[in-house]
Amino acid sequence: xxxxxxxxxxxxxxxxxxxxxxxxxxxxxxxxxxxxxxxxxxxxxxxxxxxxxxxxxxxxxxxxxxxxxxxxxxxxxxxxxxxxxxxxxxxxxxxxxxxxxxxxxxxxxxxxxxxxxxxxxxxxxxxxxxxxxxxxxxxxxxxxxxxxxxxxxxxxxxxxxxxxxxxxxxxxxxxxxxxxxxxxxxxxxxxxxxxxxxxxxxxxxxxxxxxxxxxxxxxxxxxxxxxxxxxxxxxxxxxxxxxxxxxxxxxxxxxxxxxxxxxxxxxxxxxxxxxxxxxxxxxxxxxxxxxxxxxxxxxxxxxxxxxxxxxxxxxxxxxxxxxxxxxxxxxxxxxxxxxxxxxxxxxxxxxxxx
Amino acid sequence: xxxxxxxxxxxxxxxxxxxxxxxxxxxxxxxxxxxxxxxxxxxxxxxxxxxxxxxxxxxxxxxxxxxxxxxxxxxxxxxxxxxxxxxxxxxxxxxxxxxxxxxxxxxxxxxxxxxxxxxxxxxxxxxxxxxxxxxxxxxxxxxxxxxxxxxxxxxxxxxxxxxxxxxxxxxxxxxxxxxxxxxxxxxxxxxxxxxxxxxxxxxxxxxxxxxxxxxxxxxxxxxxxxxxxxxxxxxxxxxxxxxxxxxxxxxxxxxxxxxxxxxxxxxxxxxxxxxxxxxxxxxxxxxxxxxxxxxxxxxxxxxxxxxxxxxxxxxxxxxxxxxxxxxxxxxxxxxxxxxxxxxxxxxxxxxxxx
Numbered sequence: 001x002x003x004x005x006x007x008x009x010x011x012x013x014x015x016x017x018x019x020x021x022x023x024x025x026x027x028x029x030x031x032x033x034x035x036x037x038x039x040x041x042x043x044x045x046x047x048x049x050x051x052x053x054x055x056x057x058x059x060x061x062x063x064x065x066x067x068x069x070x071x072x073x074x075x076x077x078x079x080x081x082x083x084x085x086x087x088x089x090x091x092x093x094x095x096x097x098x099x100x101x102x103x104x105x106x107x108x109x110x111x112x113x114x115x116x117x118x119x120x121x122x123x124x125x126x127x128x129x130x131x132x133x134x135x136x137x138x139x140x141x142x143x144x145x146x147x148x149x150x151x152x153x154x155x156x157x158x159x160x161x162x163x164x165x166x167x168x169x170x171x172x173x174x175x176x177x178x179x180x181x182x183x184x185x186x187x188x189x190x191x192x193x194x195x196x197x198x199x200x201x202x203x204x205x206x207x208x209x210x211x212x213x214x215x216x217x218x219x220x221x222x223x224x225x226x227x228x229x230x231x232x233x234x235x236x237x238x239x240x241x242x243x244x245x246x247x248x249x250x251x252x253x254x255x256x257x258x259x260x261x262x263x264x265x266x267x268x269x270x271x272x273x274x275x276x277x278x279x280x281x282x283x284x285x286x287x288x289x290x291x292x293x294x295x296x297x298x299x300x301x302x303x304x305x306x307x308x309x310x311x312x313x314x315x316x317x318x319x320x321x322x323x324x325x326x327x328x329x330x331x332x333x334x335x336x337x338x339x340x341x342x343x344x345x346x347x348x349x350x351x352x353x354x
Numbered sequence: 355x356x357x358x359x360x361x362x363x364x365x366x367x368x369x370x371x372x373x374x375x376x377x378x379x380x381x382x383x384x385x386x387x388x389x390x391x392x393x394x395x396x397x398x399x400x401x402x403x404x405x406x407x408x409x410x411x412x413x414x415x416x417x418x419x420x421x422x423x424x425x426x427x428x429x430x431x432x433x434x435x436x437x438x439x440x441x442x443x444x445x446x447x448x449x450x451x452x453x454x455x456x457x458x459x460x461x462x463x464x465x466x467x468x469x470x471x472x473x474x475x476x477x478x479x480x481x482x483x484x485x486x487x488x489x490x491x492x493x494x495x496x497x498x499x500x501x502x503x504x505x506x507x508x509x510x511x512x513x514x515x516x517x518x519x520x521x522x523x524x525x526x527x528x529x530x531x532x533x534x535x536x537x538x539x540x541x542x543x544x545x546x547x548x549x550x551x552x553x554x555x556x557x558x559x560x561x562x563x564x565x566x567x568x569x570x571x572x573x574x575x576x577x578x579x580x581x582x583x584x585x586x587x588x589x590x591x592x593x594x595x596x597x598x599x600x601x602x603x604x605x606x607x608x609x610x611x612x613x614x615x616x617x618x619x620x621x622x623x624x625x626x627x628x629x630x631x632x633x634x635x636x637x638x639x640x641x642x643x644x645x646x647x648x649x650x651x652x653x654x655x656x657x658x659x660x661x662x663x664x665x666x667x668x669x670x671x672x673x674x675x676x677x678x679x680x681x682x683x684x685x686x687x688x689x690x691x692x693x694x695x696x697x698x699x700x701x702x703x704x705x706x707x708x
Contacts, residue, residue, distance in 0.1 A: 163684060165652050172653035172661060215647050215680075216628035217664065253608045254626060272608060274570035293569050298519050299526035307526060310571065326569075330517060 002137030004202070009071040010140050013203060013244035013266045013287050015320040021312065021349035022070030023342055024142070027328035028063040029075045033335055035062045046091050050077050053127040060131050064139065066335065067342045070322075071139050071203070072131060074196070076124055078146035078207055081188050082155045084120035085112060095159070102158030109177050114188045117195045124192075125199035132200035143201025145193050147208035147249075148185035148230070149223035155181065164213055171222060178222060186226040190233035197235045197243050205246040205268070206230060212251020212270075219255060228262040246289055250327060253278070260286045271326025276314035288315070291326040292341070297333045301340035308344040317352050356491030358556070363425040364494050367557060367598035367620045367641050369674040375666060375703035376424035377696055378496070381682035382417040383429045387689055389416045400445050404431050407481040414485050418493065420689065421696045424676075425493050425557070426485060428550070430478055432500035432561055435542050436509045438474035439466060449513070456512030463531050468542045471549045478546075479553040486554035497555025499547050501562035501603075502539035502584070503577035509535065518567055525576060532576060540580040544587035551589045551597050559600040559622070560584060566605020566624075573609060582616040600643055604681060607632070614640045625680025630668035642669070645680040646695070651687045655694035662698040671706050 004010070008022040030036055039059050043049035050056060060075040079097050083089035088100030103109050115121070131141055146154075154160070156167040156178075170178050193204045211223035227247055234245055247259055248268025259267050260282040269278055269290035278288055296307045308323075315321045323345045329338065358364070362376040384390055393413050397403035404410060414429040433451050437443035442454030457463050469475070485495055500508075508514070510521040510532075524532050547558045565577035581601055588599055601613055602622025613621050614636040623632055623644035632642055650661045662677075669675045677699045683692065 163649060165649055165684070165686065168647065168649035169652040172650055172657045212626065215625045216631070218647070219626075251605070251626065271569045272566065272573075272605065277570070293522065293572070295517060295519055295522035296526055298523040303526045330519070332519065 002135070004140060005137050006070055006139045009322060010203060010242075010244060012319060012322045013246065013289075014242060015284070015287050017319050017353065019350065019353055020346050021315075021321050021323050021352065023323035023345040024069050024071040024073065025063070025329050025338060025341075026073075026325055028067075028069060028073065028338075029059045030329060031331035032329055032333040032338070033062055033066070035059075046077075047089065050075065050080075051123050053123060053130050056127040057130040057134055060127075061134055063338075067339050068346060069139065069342060071142055072135060073142040073205075074124070074128055074131065074144060074201065076127065076144070078144070078150065078209070079154055080121060080124060081115070081145065081185070081192055082151050084115035084117070085184075085188070086115075087155060097154060098159040099154065103155050103181065104158075106177060109180055112181060112184050114184055114191065117188075117191045121192060121195065125195050128196050128199035128201055140202035141200060142203045142205055142246075143193060143196030144205040144207060145189045147206050147211060147223060148182045148189060148226040149211050149214075150207065150209045151185050151189075152178065152181045153210045155185075164210070171218060175221075182222060182226050186229045186233075189230050193230070194233075194235045197238050201243070202241070203244045203246065204234065205248060208247065208249040208252065211249040216254065219249075219252070220258065223249065224255070224258055224262065227259070227264075231263045244287075248289070256281050266322065268324070269326060273326075274314055275311055275321075276316060279315060279320075284320075287320040287322060289322040289324050291324065294325045294327050294330055294333075297325075297329065297337045297341065299337075301337060304337055304340050305344040305348070308341060309348050312345070312349050312352060315352070319353070323349070356489070358494060359491050360424055360493045363676060364557060364596075364598060366673060366676045367600065367643075368596060369638070369641050371673050371707065373704065373707055374700050375669075375675050375677050375706065377677035377699040378423050378425040378427065379417070379683050379692060379695075380427075380679055382421075382423060382427065382692075383413045384683060385685035386683055386687040386692070387416055387420070389413075400431075401443065404429065404434075405477050407477060407484050410481040411484040411488055414481075415488055417692075421693055422700060423493065423696060425496055426489060427496040427559075428478070428482055428485065428498060428555065430481065430498070432498070432504065432563070433508055434475060434478060435469070435499065435539070435546055436505050438469035438471070439538075439542070440469075441509060451508060452513040453508065457509050457535065458512075460531060463534055466535060466538050468538055468545065471542075471545045475546060475549065479549050482550050482553035482555055494556035495554060496557045496559055496600075497547060497550030498559040498561060499543045501560050501565060501577060502536045502543060502580040503565050503568070504561065504563045505539050505543075506532065506535045507564045509539075518564070525572060529575075536576060536580050540583045540587075543584050547584070548587075548589045551592050555597070556595070557598045557600065558588065559602060562601065562603040562606070565603040570608065573603075573606070574612065577603065578609070578612060578616065581613075581618075585617045598641075602643070610635050620676065622678070623680060627680075628668055629665055629675075630670060633669060633674075638674075641674040641676060643676040643678050645678065648679045648681050648684055648687075651679075651683065651691045651695065653691075655691060658691055658694050659698040659702070662695060663702050666699070666703050666706060669706070673707070677703070
């Protein structure tokens with residue numbers, strides 16, 4: 001495959017010098033882009049889009065055509081793994097992801113098994129290969145997965161939840177059952193991410209969207225321990241090139257030191273952390289990715305630029321920062337404002353890399 | 355009014371020795387209690403209940419009849435103040451609080467004024483007096499208000515919000531307008547809480563429910579600064595007795611040192627903080643209130659007891675801890691499980707106060 005032309009993202013993750021701070025946007029291929037909505041319409045549904053390598057490749061590349069982003073991220077869903085386990089992922093109109101067969105009893109939990117990634121998730125690795133081919137080395141491609149705990153939330157609740165009553169009842173009453181699910185999820189995620197790396201993913205990110213809903217003690221036992229196992233199980237070099245890993249626990253700002261200690265290359269930050277304070281806490285252990293409030297993008301371009309400047313100033317001089325939002329870009333965002341953000345990051349960050 | 359028989363709650367807030375750890379539950383008078391639902395039905399609506407001192411007194415006392423709680427909290431709504439400003443609070447069935455006249459333009463914002471508490475919120479101070487009379491000094495009565503920023507969220511958004519797009523656009527583009535709202539809110543809340551103290555509230559709590567949705571810098575400028583102004587403006591002694599204050603920013607665990615420095619007597623913690631780590635961070639500056647995961651109450655009583663034990667052990671020996679959940683009790687909670695919690699706190703905490 002083509003050599004990498006713009007490697008600032010990879011270098012920043014490895015805390016190596018770069019001429020400016022690289023930037024990409026969580027959910028950069030998404031509903032705020034009219035061209036994404038057009039492709040989705042042609043695909044017929046979200047899953048029709050995510051499961052078709054041609055369409056998924058197309059939408060992955062769309063934001064790169066508009067903005068000078070320093071990385072592409074595989075277009076997929078975080079719930080592909082439990083879907084491959086046979087839980088039956090579907091999207092009810094306006095309701096978010098759901099499972100036809102959630103884990104509602106001990107028998108169902110005991111039957112759960114690591115899926116054969118090569119067959120059940122072939123559509124994902126095929127998409128990774130196609131995107132790599134289409135990128136021609138322009139920027140690196142990020143692969144990703146949901147974290148074991150986040151996957152378990154959906155698997156047990158059967159969909160999104162405002163309070164996570166079911167999984168937390170299990171956590172407090174039957175921790176053995178939850179650990180069983182998490183063990184299978186962790187082994188599945190390792191196989192899944194390594195298959196993405198094998199297919200061409202040049203960095204991988206684990207989204208722990210719901211770890212931040214746990215108490216500190218439960219987070220360590222039921223989320224972080226499995227994140228650590230995954231990081232230890234990842235292919236570190238592919239074809240002689242390092243494949244950096246990023247771990248992002250939304251709402252995990254209290255536990256940054258613990259997250260930075262699990263062996264990942266970078267830690268994602270949501271917008272509630274001051275990135276300078278976060279850097280002081282984790283030291284030289286990891287790079288940091290983040291962390292502009294996504295709602296900043298509803299302000300005017302000059303306000304966006306000012307807020308970008310504040311994040312860059314808070315991080316300060318030197319390498320190890322990948323600019324991003326602190327959460328996915330809202331579907332209601334004006335695409336021109338994303339452009340203003342990317343331009344501001346590139347312009348304003350050079351001073352910190354002199 | 356009657357002298358206080360059980361003053362463990364007040365003493366714990368002032369970091370004075372107590373024989374056990376006092377406990378109360380956020381939203382302890384609420385929908386998980388069948389007797390509450392019966393009163394609400396008679397009242398006709400939530401606002402009919404909250405605005406009627408007789409009904410509001412009745413539901414305030416209901417959880418005390420069931421459980422050995424160490425404090426009562428005024429039954430009211432956090433949005434009484436903007437309602438008194440003329441925004442028109444109403445509850446759409448199943449949708450949470452809304453305002454008929456949200457702040458949608460500069461003219462509306464500039465017209466906003468501190469309401470005359472004595473007339474517009476007389477129903478609240480009357481309720482406080484009635485509850486004090488009915489309590490006969492059994493336990494102290496907590497008064498409360500929403501924080502200036504939290505009130506502003508509802509005032510600008512017009513109701514609850516998943517992303518706070520409107521208020522954050524204002525925050526980033528027109529901080530002057532938001533500061534104007536917050537200034538009026540802070541002055542109103544000071545007058546409101548002092549009126550509650552005058553009427554008999556023996557401690558006050560400020561609920562900053564949405565401060566945790568802000569970036570660290572925005573939290574300091576748009577929420578914490580106003581919390582500090584309120585604490586400075588509160589009546590500290592009433593009839594020669596100290597009236598302690600509690601500040602609770604949900605999701606504020608990252609900023610505990612800053613919150614503990616504003617002059618309040620106690621800081622509320624949500625369940626994501628380890629309370630022992632929090633105590634180490636704030637030292638002897640404040641008492642701590644919290645912080646069991648409310649979802650623990652969906653587990654079996656023996657699991658609840660074990661989790662209560664962990665929070666108590668994490669806080670450790672000595673005074674300064676008021677036990678509570680890390681957020682309001684869920685309406686789906688089994689009342690017997692609340693009983694198990696209260697009993698466990700009283701039983702297990704004595705060892706830490708020997």
